[in-house]
Amino acid sequence: MRKVLIFAALMAAPAPLAAADWRVVSVDEDSGMGAAIAFVDIDSVTRAGDGNVAFTMEVRFSRPPEPNWDGLRATMRADCAGHRWESTGSMLLAGNEIVTRSGPTPMEQATRDTNAWTVIDGVCAGRYQSDSVEPVAHARGAFGGR
Secondary structure (H helix, E strand, O other): OHHHHHHHHHHHOOOOOOOOOEEEEEEEOOOOOOOEEEEEEEEEEEEOOOOEEEEEEEEEEOOOOOOOOOEEEEEEEEEOOOOEEEEEEEEEEEOOEEEEEEOOOOOEEOOOOOHHHHHHHHHHHOOOOOOOEOHHHHHHHHOOOO
16 A cells, blocks of 8 residues: 555656757747747657657747746647647646646647648658757747746
């Protein structure tokens, strides 16, 4: 019983965000929340035999709608050929601290010339706009310290 309680306590405690190999995959100058930079952890990218990919994505915003968070991290699945994607879970971030977690979202069609389309294209093609970066520091530098 004691082992079960320890395991439950460990699972309930917020986990630190793991180190990853983050690359810029999209920059949107006017996302509705100011500028937004989307990063993908290239170590998380897995390809399925059906042409789909799964990956971890982080987006940093220059003007988030709430003052207590400035980023979003999500595990995503994308249909490369159909330009559709869904989240299998996400969290809002303040710097590198988790503010809240959310469950999955349904599959959505990306629209051409949007951040979603650019992210799907970049991940599916393995095409990134940077070498390895740390998302918070990179975004703060790009947003002038905000």
